[in-house]
Amino acid sequence: MAGLVRELLIALGEDPLREGLLDTPARVAAWWRDFLSPDPSATLTCFTETRASDQLVVVGGLSVWSLCEHHMLPMKLEGHVGYLADGRVLGLSKFGRIAQHCARRLQMQERFTCQLAEAVATAIRSQDVAVLVRGVHLCMSMRGVRMETARTSTVQLGGRLKTDPVLAQQFLTLTTAGQRGPG
Ligand SMILES: Nc1nc2c(ncn2[C@@H]2O[C@H](COP(=O)(O)OP(=O)(O)OP(=O)(O)O)[C@@H](O)[C@H]2O)c(=O)[nH]1
Ligand SMILES: [Zn+2]
Numbered sequence: 001m002a003g004l005v006r007e008l009l010i011a012l013g014e015d016p017l018r019e020g021l022l023d024t025p026a027r028v029a030a031w032w033r034d035f036l037s038p039d040p041s042a043t044l045t046c047f048t049e050t051r052a053s054d055q056l057v058v059v060g061g062l063s064v065w066s067l068c069e070h071h072m073l074p075m076k077l078e079g080h081v082g083y084l085a086d087g088r089v090l091g092l093s094k095f096g097r098i099a100q101h102c103a104r105r106l107q108m109q110e111r112f113t114c115q116l117a118e119a120v121a122t123a124i125r126s127q128d129v130a131v132l133v134r135g136v137h138l139c140m141s142m143r144g145v146r147m148e149t150a151r152t153s154t155v156q157l158g159g160r161l162k163t164d165p166v167l168a169q170q171f172l173t174l175t176t177a178g179q180r181g182p183g
Contacts, residue, residue: 001025001028001029001032001033002025002026002028002029003025005024005025005028005029006025009021009024009025035067035104036104036105037104038097038100038101038104039097039100042094042097042101044090044091044094044097044098044123045090045091045094046088046089046090046091046123046124047088047089047091048087048088049085049087049088049089050087052085052086052087052089053085053086053087054084054085054086055084055085055086056082056083056084056085056167056170056171056174057082057083057084057085057089058080058081058082058171058174058175059080059081059082059092059095059096060078060079060080060081060174060175061078061080062078062079062080062081062095062096062099063076063077063078063079064076064077064078064079064099064100064102064103064104065077065103066103066104066105066107066112067105067106067107068106068107068108068137068138068139069106069107069108070139071138071139071143071144072106073137073138073139073142073143074138075107075109075135075136075137075138075139076135076136077099077103077109077112077133077134077135078133078134078135079095079099079112079113079116079131079132079133080131080132080133080174080175081095081099081116081117081120081129081130081131082129082130082131082161082171082174082175083120083121083124083126083128083129083130083161084126084128084159084160084161084167085124086126086128088124088125088126089124090120090123090124094123095120098116098119098120098123099116101119102115102116102119109133109135109137109152109154110154112133113131113132113133113154113155113156114156116131116133116156117129117130117131117156117158121158121159126159127158127159128158128159128160128161129158129159129161130155130156130157130158130161130162130168130171131155131156132153132154132155132171132172132175133153133154133155134151134152134153135151135152135153135154136150136151136152137150137152155172157171
């Protein structure tokens with residue numbers, strides 16, 4: 001990868017041997033390796049909690065950086081995950097770990113939203129999962145159409161969070177309310 005970055009620098013009209021660029025290929029290669037290798041040791045710890053029966057749990061503010069696969073430019077995604085806990089709850093930090101895992105690849109916001117929902121559903125062994133993602137795409141703000149204020153929202157609803165409009169509405173309300181929470 002470092003060799004390819006060196007070639008890219010040359011294609012950009014740069015001298016890869018000038019002092020400021022000498023270590024750039026290695027740095028960029030290291031960054032790509034890091035970006036594409038989310039922590040494989042993360043275990044998705046679940047707990048049995050019989051009193052959490054039919055409880056709506058919403059974890060928001062799962063803020064991650066990903067890369068748009070069309071332009072290889074960053075997109076900042078903020079995920080909100082809701083699920084119906086029914087005797088089995090997932091460790092709260094694990095939502096963030098799953099979001100990081102899904103973000104660290106060349107992505108589209110819609111696919112990220114689906115993959116996040118699917119991974120949470122697998123971890124809690126239930127389809128009662130909802131995911132809302134808000135995204136800012138640098139390919140739309142720093143280049144191309146150049147719209148700094150454009151925001152994209154994607155929603156994936158599954159199980160009872162899809163079939164029960166009251167639950168779906170509660171989820172959407174909480175994803176907004178969460179932004180005014182403590183701290
Ligand atoms: N649906 C979707 N589109 C995305 C996402 N990220 C980037 N895009 C879009 O991918 C499209 C690629 O369009 P092209 O016409 O092939 O590329 P382009 O000429 O660079 O397009 P412009 O961005 O309009 O300049 C653009 O409309 C981007 O906004 C994403 O996560 N989801
Ligand atoms: Zn893009």
